[in-house]
Amino acid sequence: MLEGQQSQPASASRHAANTSLAGTRLGASPYLSSEERHALEGAALAIRSIAAGTDLMREGERIDLFYIVIEGWACRFKTTRDGSRQIVALLMPGDVANLDSFAFGRLDYGVRSLTAIKVATIARDRLSALSDQHAAIAKTLAWLAMVENATLGQWALCLGRQSARQRLAHLLCEISVRLSEDDAGGSFELPLTQEQVADTLGLTSVHVNRTIQQLRAEGLIEARGRTMSIVDFEALCRIGEFDPAYLHADPTS
Amino acid sequence: MLEGQQSQPASASRHAANTSLAGTRLGASPYLSSEERHALEGAALAIRSIAAGTDLMREGERIDLFYIVIEGWACRFKTTRDGSRQIVALLMPGDVANLDSFAFGRLDYGVRSLTAIKVATIARDRLSALSDQHAAIAKTLAWLAMVENATLGQWALCLGRQSARQRLAHLLCEISVRLSEDDAGGSFELPLTQEQVADTLGLTSVHVNRTIQQLRAEGLIEARGRTMSIVDFEALCRIGEFDPAYLHADPTS
DNA sequence: CGGGTCGTTGACACATTTCAAGTTTAGTGG
DNA sequence: CCACTAAACTTGAAATGTGTCAACGACCCG
Numbered sequence: 001m002l003e004g005q006q007s008q009p010a011s012a013s014r015h016a017a018n019t020s021l022a023g024t025r026l027g028a029s030p031y032l033s034s035e036e037r038h039a040l041e042g043a044a045l046a047i048r049s050i051a052a053g054t055d056l057m058r059e060g061e062r063i064d065l066f067y068i069v070i071e072g073w074a075c076r077f078k079t080t081r082d083g084s085r086q087i088v089a090l091l092m093p094g095d096v097a098n099l100d101s102f103a104f105g106r107l108d109y110g111v112r113s114l115t116a117i118k119v120a121t122i123a124r125d126r127l128s129a130l131s132d133q134h135a136a137i138a139k140t141l142a143w144l145a146m147v148e149n150a151t152l153g154q155w156a157l158c159l160g161r162q163s164a165r166q167r168l169a170h171l172l173c174e175i176s177v178r179l180s181e182d183d184a185g186g187s188f189e190l191p192l193t194q195e196q197v198a199d200t201l202g203l204t205s206v207h208v209n210r211t212i213q214q215l216r217a218e219g220l221i222e223a224r225g226r227t228m229s230i231v232d233f234e235a236l237c238r239i240g241e242f243d244p245a246y247l248h249a250d251p252t253s
Numbered sequence: 254m255l256e257g258q259q260s261q262p263a264s265a266s267r268h269a270a271n272t273s274l275a276g277t278r279l280g281a282s283p284y285l286s287s288e289e290r291h292a293l294e295g296a297a298l299a300i301r302s303i304a305a306g307t308d309l310m311r312e313g314e315r316i317d318l319f320y321i322v323i324e325g326w327a328c329r330f331k332t333t334r335d336g337s338r339q340i341v342a343l344l345m346p347g348d349v350a351n352l353d354s355f356a357f358g359r360l361d362y363g364v365r366s367l368t369a370i371k372v373a374t375i376a377r378d379r380l381s382a383l384s385d386q387h388a389a390i391a392k393t394l395a396w397l398a399m400v401e402n403a404t405l406g407q408w409a410l411c412l413g414r415q416s417a418r419q420r421l422a423h424l425l426c427e428i429s430v431r432l433s434e435d436d437a438g439g440s441f442e443l444p445l446t447q448e449q450v451a452d453t454l455g456l457t458s459v460h461v462n463r464t465i466q467q468l469r470a471e472g473l474i475e476a477r478g479r480t481m482s483i484v485d486f487e488a489l490c491r492i493g494e495f496d497p498a499y500l501h502a503d504p505t506s
Numbered sequence: 507c508g509g510g511t512c513g514t515t516g517a518c519a520c521a522t523t524t525c526a527a528g529t530t531t532a533g534t535g536g
Numbered sequence: 537c538c539a540c541t542a543a544a545c546t547t548g549a550a551a552t553g554t555g556t557c558a559a560c561g562a563c564c565c566g
Contacts, residue, residue, distance in 0.1 A: 078410045081494050086413040088406045100399040108403055108499045131392055138391030139384055145398035146353040150361055152405045153341045157331045159412035160339040160455025164522070193544065202413025207522055209546065225531080241334050246361045417554070446512065457555055462514065478563090 020044045020120045024068055024094045025147070029140035030251040036134045043130060044068075045121045050113050057098060057111040064124040067097040072117030073191050076109045077199065087200040088152065092178055099144055102127065115191045147248045154246045159202045162241070164211045167201040170240030172221065176230055177244045184244075185233030189226050273297045273373045277321055277347045278400070282393035283504040289387045296383060297321075298374045303366050310351060310364040317377040320350040325370030326444050329362045330452065340453040341405065345431055352397055355380065368444045400501045407499045412455045415494070417464045420454040423493030425474065429483055430497045437497075438486030442479050 021027040021041055032040070047070060050056065056074065057063055069091045076089040076097065088109060091097050097111045101124055131138040158167045176184040194212070195205040203211075215221045220236055222229040230236060237243075274280040274294055285293070300323060303309065309327065310316055322344045329342040329350065341362060344350050350364045354377055384391040411420045429437040447465070448458040456464075468474045473489055475482040483489060490496075 076406075078406060080410065080414050084414045086410045088409050100402060103396040103399040104403070104501055106498070109406060131395075132388050135385050135388040135391045138388045138395055142384075142391055142395035142398055143356040145395055145402055146356040149353060149398055149402050149405060150357070152402060152409060153329075153331065153362060156341050156405060156409055156412060157333065157339045159409060161333050161337045195544080204523055205545085206524080206547090210522095213546085245359070248357055448512080458513085459515090459556080460554055463554095466514085 020047055020070065021068065024070070024096075024120075025144055026068065026096065026140065028094070028251055029136075029143060031136040031139045031143065033136060036136050039130055039134065040122075040137065043122045043126045045123065047118050047120050050117050050119060052113055052116045054113045055110060056113060056119075057107055057109075059107055059110045061107050062105055063098055063101050063107060065121040066099070066101060066124065066127060067111070068120045068122070069093055069095050069097060070118040070120055072113065072115040074111055074113045074117055075196070075200075076111050078109050085199045086202060087196065088155070089148065090175070090178075090200065096144060099141065099148065102131075102141055114196065143251075150246045150248055158240075164201065164203050164207055165214065166240050167203070168197070168208065168211050168215065168240070169220075169236045170242050171197065171201060172228065172230060173233070173236050173240055173242035173244075174247070176233065177247060177249070181249060185230045187222075187227055187229035190223075190228040191226060273300055273323065274321065277323070277349075277373075278397055279321065279349065279393065281347070281504055282389075282396060284389040284392045284396065286389060289389050292383055292387065293375075293390065296375050296379045298376065300371050300373050302369065302371050305366055305369045307366045308363060309366060309372075310360055312360055312363045314360050315358055316351055316354050316360060318374040319352070319354060319377065319380060320364070321373045321375070322346055322348050322350060323371040323373055325366065325368040327364055327366045327370055328449070328453075329364055331362050338452045339455060340449065341408070342401065343428070343431075343453065349397060352394065352401065355384075355394055367449065396504075403499045403501055411493075417454065417456050417460055418467065419493050420456070421450070421461065421464050421468065421493070422473075422489045423495050424450065424454060425481065425483060426486070426489050426493050426495035426497075427500070429486065430500060430502070434502060438483045440475075440480055440482035443476075443481040444479060 021037075021044055026040060027037060045065075052072075056067060059078065071093055074091040074097060075087045076091065077085050077087045079085050089095075091111070097119070098107060101107070127137075127141075131141060158170050162170065173184070175190065176186070176188065179188050180186065192200070193205075194208045197203075198205040198208040201208065212221070212223060215236075216223060220230075220232045220239075222231055274290075274297055279293060280290060298318075305325075309320060312331065324346055327344040327350060328340045329344065330338050330340045332338050342348075344364070350372070351360060354360070380390075380394075384394060411423050415423065426437070428443065429439070429441065432441050433439065445453070446458075447461045450456075451458040451461040454461065465474070465476060468489075469476060473483075473485045473492075475484055
């Protein structure tokens with residue numbers, strides 16, 4: 001299981017592999033010339049491995065590095081005074097954990113690894129400088145922020161106006177699509193506990209459990225251990241009113 | 254009442270006043286030199302007046318203008334198949350209605366005026382070209398997107414994890430602060446119907462009504478007609494767990 | 507004066523939460 | 537490899553916040 005792995009010592013070489021941003025959203029920007037892509041690569045620092053369940057950043061903290069998830073899952077979350085948690089973003093390979101550190105000094109969310117992860121980092125001032133020199137890099141950051149916005153807007157619709165069943169169906173569809181750009185609907189490792197799913201959907205873990213079982217009973221999904229199989233992707237989409245357009249996965253839309 | 258006003262003929266001069274972006278978020282960017290600010294001003298087209306309750310843009314539409322609210326209120330919203338609506342942003346003077354038209358061809362939300370409004374517009378390709386020439390303009394767009402993101406994240410927390418009472422308190426605090434940067438807590442015109450408040454908070458208009466009355470009975474607010482008075486701002490903040498930091502109203506944070 | 511939108515109220519239904527107990531699973535150390 | 541432990545999942549019963557339905561009143565505008 002992914003959770004079991006321990007973090008490797010945070011040694012690693014001073015210079016990251018040239019290709020560390022290859023599979024990344026940053027690297028996938030439609031705005032970048034190869035020169036600019038290269039400049040970004042050059043700014044990336046050593047890749048670090050981090051154990052599951054580690055707090056990478058805490059709400060209110062000042063952060064001077066961008067973290068880019070290379071492997072594994074993490075999440076952004078916010079908490080209320082009474083301690084309940086709302087996950088506001090699932091960070092999967094390619095995602096930037098704290099994009100808005102570009103604009104803000106303090107984080108208004110925490111970031112935690114959900115599995116063991118590997119992250120690349122870029123110094124804040126380094127990226128800031130690069131975005132001054134290359135408009136395309138600044139445009140890329142704007143684009144990334146807007147993609148996040150679109151996703152968050154969709155989540156707001158789910159949270160505000162959909163039933164538990166719909167939200168769960170929607171989340172499973174989203175994850176499935178984000179994991180496998182082309183052929184959604186297969187089976188995949190879902191490294192979220194039911195409580196974390198609940199924190200994503202604004203529900204209780206108890207209710208998530210019941211809702212999962214409902215979908216399971218209807219033959220729409222199969223869940224054994226950490227493995228989630230989507231049996232009837234079409235039906236799930238219909239239930240969750242899922243339309244992948246909002247993910248803006250295709251940089252050329 | 255604001256709603257009553259009819260839209261002036263969409264005449265207006267070809268060239269907007271030089272200062273059309275002055276009170277605007279775009280104009281308030283911390284990144285812009287006066288030259289760049291000037292370039293943006295030059296790109297702004299005539300200011301148009303639009304009646305209350307007008308759909309400016311529809312979900313899925315392609316838009317080649319940015320709309321910037323100069324006066325009045327509008328909202329971004331998404332709808333579910335069964336017709337229920339979730340407002341995902343309240344657009345007040347200074348806000349850009351469709352920022353992500355910068356990155357995406359199709360809108361995944363609609364925009365509707367809530368009162369009679371005045372908007373400035375900027376051609377999409379014009380802004381795109383400007384952001385190619387001036388990294389600071391691209392940075393400004395990134396910054397704007399990140400501010401929207403922060404707000405939406407806070408809304409997600411409210412929608413997912415707070416009670417009706419908390420959400421309402423939070424919304425009133427947010428509006429109060431956004432309207433009067435410095436001295437929040439006075440009284441202001443709230444041009445939202447209870448149904449629109451409900452669509453913002455992910456509730457029913459009936460329940461919003463009851464919740465308002467509850468706050469009213471506790472002496473925290475007074476609401477007569479369209480006028481909303483916040484009697485005990487401190488208490489409202491405490492109830493709604495409102496901390497204005499997430500609004501990032503101060504460009505220098 | 508009349509019609510429509512918006513606000514208000516009551517009774518009731520129901521989705522989701524809460525609380526509390528099991529059971530299973532996964533990870534740890536002997 | 538097994539025993540032990542903690543975390544995760546499961547289940548039931550009861551409480552409750554919010555939704556639904558339906559009616560009525562107030563106000564505004566034409």
